[in-house]
Amino acid sequence: MRRRNGIGGRLGIGLVFLFLYLPIILLIVFSFNAGDSSAVWQGFSLQWYQSLFHNRLVMESVATTLLVSLLATAIATAAGTFAAIGIYSLTRKWRDPILTVNNIPMMNADIVTGVSLCLFFVAFFNGWRGFAEWINSVQSVVTLPERLHLGMVTLVLAHVCFNIPYVILNVAPRLRQMDKNLVDAAQDLGCTWMQAFFKVILPEIKPGIVSGALIAFTMSVDDFVISYFTAGSATSTLAMAIYGMTKKRVTPVINAVSTLMFLAVLVILIINNIREMQQEKMAEKRASFEPVKPNPFIESVREKLSTPGGRWFKRIAAAALCVVFVVSVGLLAAFTGSQPVVNVCSWGEYIDEDLITEFEEEYGIRVNYQTAESNEAMYSLIKNGGADYDVIVPSDYMISQLIEEGMLEELDYSQIPNFELIDERFRNLPYDPENKYTVPYTWGTVGIIYNTAMVDGEIDSWSCLYDDEYAGQVLLINNSRDALGIALKYLGYSMNTTDESQIREAYALIEDAARRGVFQGKVMDEVFQTMEGGNAAIATYYAGDYLTMLENNEDLAFVVPKEGSNWFVDAMCVLKEAPHYDNAMKWINFIASTDANLRNMDYIWYASPNREALEQYPAWYEEQYGEELDPEIYEIMAAPDEVLDRCEMYVCLPQETRTLYNDLWIRLGT
């Protein structure tokens, strides 16, 4: 159908594009920000593009994302199209239930699909292990690998799994629209089935296939949860890398890489469009005027290709390309597989990444560095058997839970001489009383971040979180443990209490404040842009992150309230049955060194547990930047003993208490 649009139609299309592109433009603008905020503009700079090309983790994850998405889209589009044709030639009795099952991966919450696929793959691997062991024991001609791992293959399978329904949903309407007699007519006129497919069905349903493929690719690129549970411990997609950063903050490096990808696609689109427009013009010319003089070489190639032999050549060439592609992927995998590796799982933006390169050069061990979104997300993945990490960096309370459930391996401290450098204050802590499992990585405090331009005077108590004075200006931390823990502390109880009445009292305090409209909302990592942009007066967050915000908004202040607060330690541990135990020891020792601690402290603004690094940091800072480190900033970063004395460390709560926390928290959201 074709009739020209009036001004209304054009305007409508324009408005929808404005709606679709407004956030994208903003995102691109902030990729050129001199600061690291996505809310406060600090001048033009290309620094994020520069750091992008040094950022191996992001670059690798982009490559993985493209590879996985393209492969999954190609497979899903082909399979989905044939499946749709098949389904549509079934009777309704069969068609409807199949289509319903087809929709299931779409209907399920992503996390349920992800976890169930993870469980499915792990169950299959366990079955395979038994089978391979048996095969290997009864014959010696072939040796089957006994241990399979989640990785690229399972990732692609999972993506194909959630992509196919979208392809079918897009192809199906076109099939319904198609006159079913067309195929019969073509075959009556002597077409083989294949010819009828390529000459009749395919052109009819092509727009549906294209939109199906587009949607499938989009879903693949954007998927996080399902990838997280099926990618294993050595593969990471861009979305996984980005979500991993949300434990701290998403850097503008991601804006930069997104901008580049966006521009690349845009350029391809424009080139493609110009080419097709030229071809159309050529076709018109050919039809109306004298024939355009054909290029003899191209014409001869075209002629050759259209002979039966030539068609075979085309097919073989296409097949060969596929083979080359698969083999190169396989070789790449085999190459990285033969190298000694260590699988590390940490948080995004939680290491000076040059350290990874240095470690690799020094020891010849490749570091597969993955990031998780939260302690709980990491726990869930490990618990389901979806990861074989060597080194993980959980927080204190999670460490005690992992130890309790027997999921950690004892460390061989004889291989970690740098452990001697860890300050006495950070050894034998409650989560690991005999210090058999852990080497501390960072530590810090939780406190109030407030905007001095929006708050009168100084704040020194948690009471401001629950007062009407700042109604609508307070951000509650969106984590039951922290929010309730602070309320408990304010009421004078222990943050680790298991007394239900005390916890309920704390909940009542928060609920009452929520009812009175004190809270603007509940936030986690969004706190950065909300506080930097001056959109709220008061928030609760970590000291190290406050220092990051301070760089973008000088009005912000930080205090550890007088009632006391939480202090935390994140520490390196090794999982039970870690496949590369000795490499893990080398990594831990390397990261525990004074030099690595100084650089990490500078990069992430969280305090180091290394005695020397703590002492040397102010001098080191002066040497690096040519200016003195503000002692107040140093005190916020590395809280002095008198502050730590009024702080409490989380311990792992019993299951009933955790469930109570969770139930109360959900009730607050409803």
Add this chain to the structure above:
Amino acid sequence: MKNKRSLFAVPYVIWMALFVVIPIVIMLVYSLTVTVTSEAGETLQFSLENFTGMGLYVSVFARSFWLAIIATVVCLLIGYPVSYWMAKEGPGFQRVAMALIMLPMWMNFLLRTYSWMSILENNGLLNQLFQKIGLIALYNSVTGQNIEYFQMIRTPGAVVLGMVYNYLPFMILPIYSVILKLDNSLLEAAQDLGASSVNVFRKVILPLSLPGVLSGVTMVFVPSVSTFAISRLLGGGTQMMLGDLIENQFLGGAYNPHLGAAISMVMMVIVVVCMLVMNHFGDGEEQAVML
């Protein structure tokens, strides 16, 4: 011949049995059991308590479906005319437009949502614009109130906006690809027979494009119900939806995958019922048109 073509469905049915049905069965087992920790370790035990305790979450269910329905209707109201207009443009424009509609979705979801946050914040782009053009002053003088900004973020409206933004392309593409393929001679015939352009649209174009609408509605409504993070980021955590509730069971402090699986099962059953009702209605329409 007919049978030969239906053979194409066989590999897919096997695939579904492996990668769709088995995982669903695993989750069904999860939803019907609880983990019991004893000295021998953790064992699964049959229990219905995951389902019986679900009454607590009725409001979350209601909110999720309600917001998803609103988002779907808004998507349809915006998406249909846009697809229609797009199909009327030249082929060069269409090629580019179709890709341009999907392109924003290739930027990471989180980044896009953060971007929306800075647009909608109290001190954000839109409020600053309203301030500049005097809209807020105007509002204050008309209503006699004294506000400094419009509260847009952390409201149900912001959640709907986030869902519409995310799923609008999924509405536009199928409708567009169906409208594009409409037989022009049908429209001309209707016009020749004296139908006004409104009637041509109502009696010919609309019924014929219904399969695309059905696909679009499915692809918007279904993921909207189970969406997560949008409500957390744009709704400020006060608009908890099913996706967040389920995520919370798997990735929250309490770690109760059994309850998460159970909620997901119930959600799925409700969605299936919705889809069946809609498909029934849709197919009826289609047959009516064919007659």
